[in-house]
Amino acid sequence: MSFAGQMNGDPVWHKLPTQATSGGRRPLRSVRYTWAGPFNTKLYDDQLQELSKQTKDNLVRLAGNMMNKEPCDQYGIKHYHAEGRPKTAKPGDHLHRPSSRGSWSNMSVMFASASALDASSHPADDASSVMSTSSGAMNFCYLCSTMEEHQRNHMKLRVPKPLNKDGSLRLKRQKIHYIAPQPRVKMPVEEPIVLQEALYKVTVWTGDVPQASTDANVYITIVGDRGMLPKTRLFRRQGTTKFCFVRGAKEAFRVKGPKLGNIRMITVEHDGLEKKHGWYLNKVEIQCMLTNKVWVFTCKNWLSMHHGDFRIKRDLEAREKERTVREYEVTVETRKKHLAGTDANVYITLHGTEGNSLKHHLNAQNRGECFQKGQTNKFKIRVPNIGDIRSMRIEHDGQGVASGWFLNKVVLQDIHNPHVVYYFVYNGWLAKDIGDGLLWRELRAKKHLPKEVVTGKPVQYEVIAKTGDVRYAGTDANVYITFIGTKGKSDKLFLDDSKNNFERGMTENFKLSAMNVGSLKSIILGHDNSGPGAGWFCEYIKVRKHLTRQEIAKMLTEQKKAWKSTKQQRRKRLADKLDHREKENVSDDDDEEESDDSDDDTRKRSDKGKKDKRFADVFDRDGKVLKVPVYEEYSIPCKKWFASDEADGLMERELEVKEHTLYFQER
Template sequence: MNTQSYMTSYEILVYTGDKRGAGTDSNVSITLFSKNGKQTGKIPLKNSNNKDPFERKQVDKFCVKGDYIGELTKLHIEHDNSGRSSGWFLDKIVVTDIFDPKTQYVATCNQWLAKDEGDRKISRDLTLHKQQTTTQKSNYYKVTVYTGNKSGAGTNSDVSLTLYGNLGEAGPMKLANQEDNFEPGKKDEFTIECQNVGELNQIFIAHNNKGLSAAWFLDSIVIEDLYAMHTYQFPCHRWLAKNEDDGKIARFLVPQSSTTETPQIRKHNQYKVTVFTGNKSGAGTDADVFITLFGNQGQTGQIKLDNEKDNFETGQKDEFIVECPAVGEINKILIEHNNKGLSSGWFLDRILIEDTQGHRTYEFPCNRWLAKDEDDKQIARYLVPRPKVKNNQYKVTVFTGNKSGAGTDADVFITLFGNQGQTGQIKLDNEKDNFETGQKDEFIVECPAVGEINKILIEHNNKGLSS
């Protein structure tokens, strides 16, 4: 397989002219060429938005898949001269790569492709002229939601959906169609119109926990991109409920791979992401910041870092808890922003990522600008973690006081800080009845060595009858 070949989708608008007999019944195909000498294969123009394509004074829209070849410079348009009315008067063609929706390529023809008209040619090479547009393209998505068949699986809450793709995000959007939705074992369908987000890499599904029966067991969601003619499946098989599972009423879901015959649903994980903005003048950013995690078990989609605070200020540390599919051992991240806002340039010092279930913290040094007017003008960077620090074993002995009610049933966690770094949050659990009044509990924990310990953080999650 050629790993250097990438696919994209093209929107192709074909304008048939306003002359007598201008329409054609022939089969039409197109080939695109780029300035670096590459070309797509011959692409048949089928599945128009019109029932009868290529009619007089008509605009036909096609969304086709083809090789990504870069900036376009010309096209080859042809038909096979079949059908009762084969001659065709072509006015112009407009091509848009949906991965770059603000750029259009326009080819003017204003000629016949006909055996009995003009120069009797049925194929033409046309030059494409690049044009920028500020119009935000909209798209339609068909969303099918499958509620599980468990007892009490349905919800009366308001359900919302946010789409994330390589072109941006859309939402949150309320899923409502004036029917009694989200009943146990039921399939609900919605058609939503929103901005085109490109290739979907994750969704965020949530409810507001209102109503008499708020808990919801979501089986799966299927989303059909009606523009790109592509269907995505998002397995869930979990509760969105305050009193079930992990107590979450919102979840990020990633699409099931269409290339895997028997795909396995990856378990979800929580990561604590700590972002350190540099202390240089103008280091902070008003742009939206996104992160993608890559590991030996897969990758997440693009995750927006937002905790509803004024983040990414000069010299500031910002913390985010993100829930996403577990990626295993993290080997790199992609950090990027969308260059929006009055002060979009950003000087990133470093990022710490704590795998809250794997008890490991990764440090990703950056110490560079992500800015269109600084450094190498890049607003996205891949970062790799510092080499893994060797693990150490610590014996932790906890003495609970002898006061009445001093013991706890909550889960207890410790974090070690030293002159060589810090551990992640470590759960203290030795499968015994720990933290009873007047009791001494011992734990052996294995974690990265932190050097000389200068402080610890001890905490519990306030769960249990006696927390």
């Protein structure tokens, strides 16, 4: 009974397959019982296997009837072909042969029909019976003929292989061609394209609390009305890329990006996960360098995984910083020198700690009237609050006849806070044909004037310059000198006259007028490196300063006091010595001592004579003035090059005074 019948409740008996034996029919051994009924596990049935065996016997029998002596073993079947078989035989060409057991008479037929095969297996009584096929089967072995023809044609087209000298076949070594694998190209990561149309100054203040510093990588994202600047790292471009935000420090960065319009918010973050990477951010300030607008973002919180609310990323909203406007008075002083004025357009630009101002045109209203020889011009400008002024750029466009300009200095004063004053001292040319040919200068701001003499009456100076007697020692550049003394520092004075100055081996004398700097300590000597062969070798410099009446009277008074004090001291020493001699008892021993004392007195007198020698020709015995001081001479050795391509390449040097001599004149 099958399992299916048991499941349905109605028992059904199946007829099991059996096998005939000598003892009767019995079930097959290969049958297995399953829930669906009996199942034969044999792959093929016995009838199919019997048919396959008969087919194989027929093929062997057919192969034995072939006339070809050399068997053909194609596809594992050994059979014979008739000699003289044409390559292409036609059906109907019957070649009758006497029939025999297990064969048929039509030799032109390869495969016979089923009736012919049965007749061959059961031979008839009629020996002359002929086996024939009524079907249109092919009369040749298609597989064997095709393979033969293929091999025959292949042999005809085959190139004979080369042979060795001994007649053996030479084996050709096949060359293995190396085919390199295709390179693995790393696909670049597509980054967002940022149009760098604007420059932003990002200033970051780190809080002044313990452990506020961090060396993690800090990133910023800026969002504006017109666009967004993607995540950008803040670090220094020079040197190493590792950057540290120090406790209580202020760091400034410049970031390029698109025009964002009005900035609404920023995102500040870093990649530090350890406790040492904690960062206390005070605030961030962003300034657009195109519009000079400033936005402030206040944080005052931790960016750390171990402090505060354990966040390393914060979004900060913007607050636009209100900027006040300052008014400055600009005073420009042109030097009183030949062709020192200019008719060109003059501009200034201020640079402060919190930004830069726009370019201001000073003589826009009265061009041609300002900046003339020896003039001092004043202008008023309005500038946004850019913090403390650090430097100023002054320039002109070089238009007009003789546009070269000799600028002395510029003074910048806050109108509302008069005590805020900035000085920009230059004392040089802005011209195409003089000096380095530049029409602009960047001047550093000074809150106090350098120690220059700006008051008092001028005095006469005489400068003696000696050019060395060496190759290429002369120069055509403009040589200048500055005096530094006990009372201050003079302006830059140019050494020039109608002669061809500073030629090789020449000694020249220049007369100058400048403010009194007192006793000379040093000088600043140099040239502007203009003209061909500007290098200059200076042997020495001598400066003669002519004394004024006040200085002569003061000097005579001081010398007379010194002379009187020396005279009184001498008289006192002589009186003391006489008293000492009267009190002493004269003896032989004392005579020896007196001789010693007399020697000491003689020695002291000679010393006093040396000390009083400087007053010997100035005052007589009664103190009357015999000679009057006229000038002081200062000797300054140099023996150095002033050239960019010689020695140390300096074109300006500060030289100290080595000798000082006072010259007198008879009264």
